[in-house]
Amino acid sequence: MTGPQPCHGAAKVAARDQLLTARRRRSLTDVGAAARAIADHLLAAPEVRRAATVAAYVSVGTEPGTTSLLDRLVDAGKRVVLPVLLPDNDLDWAAYHGPTSLAPARRGLLEPVGAPLGLDAVATADVVLVPGLAVSREGMRLGRGGGSYDRALARVPVGTFTCVLLYDDEVLPDVPAEPHDRPVSAAATPGGVLRFR
Template sequence: MTGPQPCQGAAKVAVRDQLLTGRRRRSLSEVGAAARAIADHLLTAPEIRRAATVAAYVSVGAEPGTTALLDDLVAAGKRVLLPLLLPDNDLDWATYHGPTSLAPARRGLLEPVGAGLGLDAVATADVVLLPGLAVSRAGLRLGRGGGSYDRALARVPVGTFTCVLLYDDEVLPDVPVEPHDRPVTAAATPGGVLRFR
């Protein structure tokens, strides 16, 4: 049988609702402190230190913040790629040159103003940092449900360091998954970097 299983889809919706409610309850100071701690952990991680190109994203709302992290990566001499959301929810990629190179886009996102490099540009990254709502201890990521990052991860070569940015309590024993869900190799939280394999 192909396609998502109804019970898993319903379970995902329920878990997503709980996690989003939890995020909305976080204070601005908690979000800011988490962003700084995550950035500090990632900047000292050997995978990031060795990387020439890092694919990342601009956080929105109560997601663990990425603003300082993006600027720290550029200051460290890294080439930073950020996603451009396409009408079909797939992701093109463009180079980040600092906060003045971002412009408002659909769905309340900020995106780089440069030309898109193509869907496969993410495959050139040594490290891929991505958003999520939770991850299991086996590295199975629960996203928001659009499938954008599952498609992007399918283009990333095996062995690439792929890391979801989360709060400590969003690393769960298990999360509902479907056949198209792609695992990640690590999670970065305020408590540190957890590697799954």
């Protein structure tokens, strides 16, 4: 199958519940090992090595961890921008300058405290790293359902390296998708970087 598959919202809800349950069962040791492996793979990827600006995010809970990745990107001389969740679930962006540049925000998130760069700042990134719960082999990403990253990805120029960070077993043959869902060009897992197109 290719492209978005028609679905009812119930299929997405069921898939999200299943994936979140599986994530909650992961040990902190597994989460930490996955974070290190994903960071190693991404920092070795030619798209990331060439990038001047990387749009990323601060992981929460049992998401594949990004804390070390963010600092390693900064240490490698990359400009890192992180999302700031707006009341309408859209994403503004601000620069990351290390852990002390983050503050607690709504929904248990950590966000950068610097000056907002605007909704379109994501379009200036050479690499866009996004969260997700799963991805299909064609690059259709299943997120948490707020639509924030689908809106952000709609602003990213075609050809930009867009990559979802996942565990190996979250790359699936298919995921429920709708026409507004935006595909990504790759997935980074502990097993490596999988490019879709």
